[in-house]
Amino acid sequence: xxxxxxxxxxxxxxxxxxxxxxxxxxxxxxxxxxxxxxxxxxxxxxxxxxxxxxxxxxxxxxxxxxxxxxxxxxxxxxxxxxxxxxxxxxxxxxxxxxxxxxxxxxxxxxxxxxxxxxxxxxxxxxxxxxxxxxxxxxxxxxxxxxxxxxxxxxxxxxxxxxxxxxxxxxxxxxxxxxxxxxxxxxxxxxxxxxxxxxxxxxxxxxxxxxxxxxxxxxxxxxxxxxxxxxxxxxxxxxxxxxxxxxxxx
Amino acid sequence: xxxxxxxxxxxxxxxxxxxxxxxxxxxxxxxxxxxxxxxxxxxxxxxxxxxxxxxxxxxxxxxxxxxxxxxxxxxxxxxxxxxxxxxxxxxxxxxxxxxxxxxxxxxxxxxxxxxxxxxxxxxxxxxxxxxxxxxxxxxxxxxxxxxxxxxxxxxxxxxxxxxxxxxxxxxxxxxxxxxxxxxxxxxxxxxxxxxxxxxxxxxxxxxxxxxxxxxxxxxxxxxxxxx
Numbered sequence: 001x002x003x004x005x006x007x008x009x010x011x012x013x014x015x016x017x018x019x020x021x022x023x024x025x026x027x028x029x030x031x032x033x034x035x036x037x038x039x040x041x042x043x044x045x046x047x048x049x050x051x052x053x054x055x056x057x058x059x060x061x062x063x064x065x066x067x068x069x070x071x072x073x074x075x076x077x078x079x080x081x082x083x084x085x086x087x088x089x090x091x092x093x094x095x096x097x098x099x100x101x102x103x104x105x106x107x108x109x110x111x112x113x114x115x116x117x118x119x120x121x122x123x124x125x126x127x128x129x130x131x132x133x134x135x136x137x138x139x140x141x142x143x144x145x146x147x148x149x150x151x152x153x154x155x156x157x158x159x160x161x162x163x164x165x166x167x168x169x170x171x172x173x174x175x176x177x178x179x180x181x182x183x184x185x186x187x188x189x190x191x192x193x194x195x196x197x198x199x200x201x202x203x204x205x206x207x208x209x210x211x212x213x214x215x216x217x218x219x220x221x222x223x224x225x226x227x228x229x230x231x232x233x234x235x236x237x238x239x240x241x242x243x244x245x246x247x248x249x
Numbered sequence: 250x251x252x253x254x255x256x257x258x259x260x261x262x263x264x265x266x267x268x269x270x271x272x273x274x275x276x277x278x279x280x281x282x283x284x285x286x287x288x289x290x291x292x293x294x295x296x297x298x299x300x301x302x303x304x305x306x307x308x309x310x311x312x313x314x315x316x317x318x319x320x321x322x323x324x325x326x327x328x329x330x331x332x333x334x335x336x337x338x339x340x341x342x343x344x345x346x347x348x349x350x351x352x353x354x355x356x357x358x359x360x361x362x363x364x365x366x367x368x369x370x371x372x373x374x375x376x377x378x379x380x381x382x383x384x385x386x387x388x389x390x391x392x393x394x395x396x397x398x399x400x401x402x403x404x405x406x407x408x409x410x411x412x413x414x415x416x417x418x419x420x421x422x423x424x425x426x427x428x429x430x431x432x433x434x435x436x437x438x439x440x441x442x443x444x445x446x447x448x449x450x451x452x453x454x455x456x457x458x459x460x461x462x463x464x465x466x467x468x469x470x471x472x473x474x475x476x
Binding site for chain 1 (some may be wrong): 255298330331332333334335339341343346349350353354356357358360361363364452
C-alpha cells in the first residue's frame with residue numbers, strides 16, 4: 001500500500017501543506033520582530049559612519065534607539081537637492097525610504113535620504129552629514145553610509161555592507177580596517193570639482209598623501225570598483241544638495 | 250503521531266534503562282571513536298567556513314544540534330509512514346524546514362549573527378552529517394534512540410568546530426569569545442610578552458591546519474586507520 005502512487009502523492013501533499021503552514025506561521029509570527037531588528041541594524045550602520053564601532057557594540061538596543069533619536073535628524077531630498085516631504089500625498093520619512101528600490105529607478109526620480117548627525121539634543125550644532133550609498137558589487141548589491149564633515153568635503157567615516165561578496169576578499173569592505181582607509185579623504189579636488197574617492201588596484205601602498213586615493217583590495221578589485229562606482233554615483237546625485245547646504249552656511 | 254509516542258513510552262521503560270549502556274554508546278561514539286568530522290570526514294565545509302571566531306561557531310553548533318536532533322526525531326516518528334521511493338526528498342523537506350526555522354529565529358533575535366551566519370545556516374541542509382544520520386539511523390530506529398543518536402553526532406561535530414575555532418581565534422585574532430587574551434597577557438607581563446597574531450589562522454587555510462592536527466592527534470590515540 002505504501003508503495004502505491006496514490007499513497008505517495010497523498011503523503012507528499014500532506015507533508016507539503018503541514019510544512020508550508022509551519023513556515024508561513026513562523027514568518028508571520030516573527031515578521032514584526034525581524035522588521036524591528038532590521039531597523040535597528042540600519043540605525044547601527046548609519047551611526048557607524050560617525051561613531052566608533054566599539055561604542056555602538058557596547059550599547060544596548062534601547063540605548064542605540066535613544067542615541068539615534070537624540071543625535072540624528074533626517075530629511076529626504078531629490079536629485080536637485082530640494083527637500084521632499086511627501087509623494088503622491090503620502091508623507092515620506094528618510095527611514096522609510098527603501099534605497100534598494102530607489103536604486104532601480106533612474107537617478108532623476110530617486111529619493112535621497114540625508115541623515116544629519118548633530119550634538120546630542122541640539123539640532124543646530126551639526127557635526128556631519130551622512131549620505132546613504134547603494135550599488136553593485138561583484139556578486140550582489142553593496143551599500144553603505146558615507147559621513148561628510150561640515151566642510152562637506154572631508155570624509156568623516158564610512159560603513160559598508162554587502163549581500164554576497166566573497167568572504168575574505170570582497171566581503172572585507174565590512175571590516176573596520178578597510179573602512180578606516182576612507183577617513184580624512186576628500187571628495188572635491190582643489191578646483192572644486194567632485195572627484196569622489198577611488199579605491200586603487202592592488203593593496204598595501206601608502207596613499208596618505210593623496211586625498212582622493214584609497215588603498216585597494218587585493219583579490220577583490222571588482223568589489224573595489226563597485227565601491228568606487230557606488231560612491232561616484234551617489235555623491236554626484238547628492239551634489240546639488242551639498243551645494244545648497246554650502247550656500248546656506 | 251500520538252500513538253507512536255505512547256508506544257515508545259510503553260515499550261521502552263520496562264525493557265531498557267533511560268540511559269542504558271547501548272544508549273550511552275549512541276552519544277559517546279560520535280564524540281571520539283566515530284566522530285563525524287575527524288573520522289567520517291563529513292561537514293568539513295562549514296567546519297572550515299564558520300570557525301574564525303568562537304561566537305558564530307557556538308551559534309552554528311547550537312543550530313546544528315537543534316536541526317539534527319529535531320530532524321532525527323521527526324523522521325523517526327514518521328519512519329513507518331514514509332514511502333521508500335520518496336524518502337530522501339521527505340528528509341530534505343524536513344531538514345530544510347528546520348533550517349529555515351533556525352534562520353528566521355536568528356533573524357528575529359540575533360540579527361548580527363544572522364548577517365554573519367545566514368549563508369552557512371542555510372548550508373546545514375547540505376551538511377552530510379544531517380542527511381547521513383537520517384538515512385542511516387532515524388529511518389530504522391525509535392524516536393528516543395534517534396534523539397540520542399542525533400545529539401551524539403551533533404555534539405561530535407560541535408566540539409570539533411569549537412576546538413578549531415578556539416585555536417583560530419586565539420592565534421588569529423588574539424581573543425577568545427571576543428575577550429582579548431593577547432592584549433591582557435602583554436599588559437600583565439610587560440612588552441616582552443606582546444604576542445603577534447597570525448593572519449594565516451583567519452583564512453580557511455588555518456582551519457585546514459588545525460583540523461589536520463586534531464585528526465592526527467586523535468588517530469594516533471585511537472589507532473584508527475582508513476582503509
